[in-house]
Amino acid sequence: MRESSSRWLRGWRWAALASLALLALFLPLPVNATTPVERTFHIQASQFAYTPAVLAVNPGDRVTIELLATDVVHGLSIDGYELEATADPGQTARLTFVADRQGSFRFRCTVTCGNLHPFMIGKLQVGQNALLWRGALLSALVVVAGLWGARK
């Protein structure tokens, strides 16, 4: 009797954890409803940094990036968006797109510009980074699951 109730309790706990994990995975995060706007960013590219390196926009915004290369030729492509621009030294290249994918995306230099070229990286933040929040929630749940069942 005692054994069956403890088994039931254990099963109930795991079911609760699994439900919380599913919630963390699929529950829609609160969204700040904003009207899409036009945003223009002037980015200076120099060995081996973009300034500014972090761009924050809202989903649906029409984004224009003006890329100015200050030393050597630099490029810019955004992970997840099939876009690319190349700027010669002292010149500005322009890139316009609608930020229709939500999340955090790295943008990278596309023209070999020196030793640290493969690591010349910036970040485009479109709305909330749901993956980060869900990852954090699931990490906390993993720890709770690890602690669960340990004697107090």
Added chain:
Amino acid sequence: MGGAEVNKLQGAMWKERFLTGESERSSSRWLGLPERIDLYRIPWIRPLLYSRWPQFLARALTLAGFIFTITAGLLGSRVGSHNFAIIFVWIAWWTALKLAFIPLGGRSWCSVCPIPLPGEWLQQGGIFENSRGRFGLNLRWPKRLKGSWLQSGGFLLIGLFSAVTLTDARVTAWVLLGLFGLAIVLSLVVERRAFCSYICPIGGFTGIYAKTAPVEVRVIDTAICAAHREKTCYQSCPWGLYPLALRDSAQCGLCMECLRACPSDNIAVNLRPFGTDLAAERRGSRSPGRLDEAFLALVMLGSALAFSAVFTGPWGALKAAAFAIGSPAWLLYGLGFLILNLAVLPGAFATAVWAGQRWSGAKAQLRSAVAEQSQVLLPLGLFAWIAFTISFAFPKMNYVLSVISDPLGWGWNLLGTANTTWSPDVSGFSPGLQVALLLVGLAWSASVAKRLAMTNTGRALRQMLPGLAFCLAFSLAMLWLLVG
């Protein structure tokens, strides 16, 4: 005795000798698999392990590749992405090491590593076997320098100079040449593979994470070893290990010499469940753990954080500081890197262990508790490195095709792939995969922590909680750096 009987006897010996953790036994049972499969008893694998030829050919190949890499580094383009040395060492090999060699084969890379090869040949006076014409002083390695302290130091040096070492072909070539020379010199001065055991930072990296891997070399019947006077396995081991005394797989370089030297066919090369060495009880008592290994595990965590920030983060000033060696900015970067690795992480982990001990009322001394509980950090660290590699190396895989065709960056196009711009688009799945990998590492660490705590104290939850809070904080930091 037939193969089936040997396996049966071996299974019985293992059950008697190694009381493995609960989850390990149950996972094997769920899957309906034996706890260990001795690969050396599989007819087609046996000759591959017993003969020295396959291993020799692999090592000859890696030695040729190593010499070519140094040549390319010294003579080829200084632009890293156009030089075979940079792309093959830091993109191809470094990725293969973390994604395949270590998680699946433990120290399997060490069994084909070319760096100690010439020194070993000189040391043993022959290519295959020991001869009378041995070179070297054959001195013992100083006791004070034993353990993985120097390897941790080596890894910290890699971290301090990483932005240059990983991107400048000349520097990479000189580092490899330096390691090569040091390995040869040490082989001529001290006995056996002192360089691999105590100096090589990659040896430290592979060794500590080899504890999580599903491969081990172990003795089958301890009584046979005890009765064997000559100890030919110990005599022939280039690493100076006695197979009967192996506690885990951190030190064994999988060279298979013990297996070849054993006159009783008493050595097994086992496929085992992942993480068997972690929190495993032996003869009813827990492996005490070592403080040097705890420090190495923490250095690996600190380096994973620093590498992720420098190489995958958007902070140009940090990259510039890490690259400008000798500048005030680099000194500041170096100071931060050392404080993170020598003070912040060890201090936070020691505090967590201390809190857990105090809260649970466990009696163990802090030093031994830190050493023992550092095993919890191994799955966490291994999966953090794998997750980092996904964003570090995958977007740059197109360079591999490019440098195969033009290894020196001299404008050649030997295979017609020099101008390849195609790169695998991993942006769609890599962030999700990185999150999943970090979660697996954290879950595995939590399971190790639970196994340790459940056998240590009646208040397991209290002992685990601070340590897991440390692991959670590390995971969240990696999450933020990689997908934030």
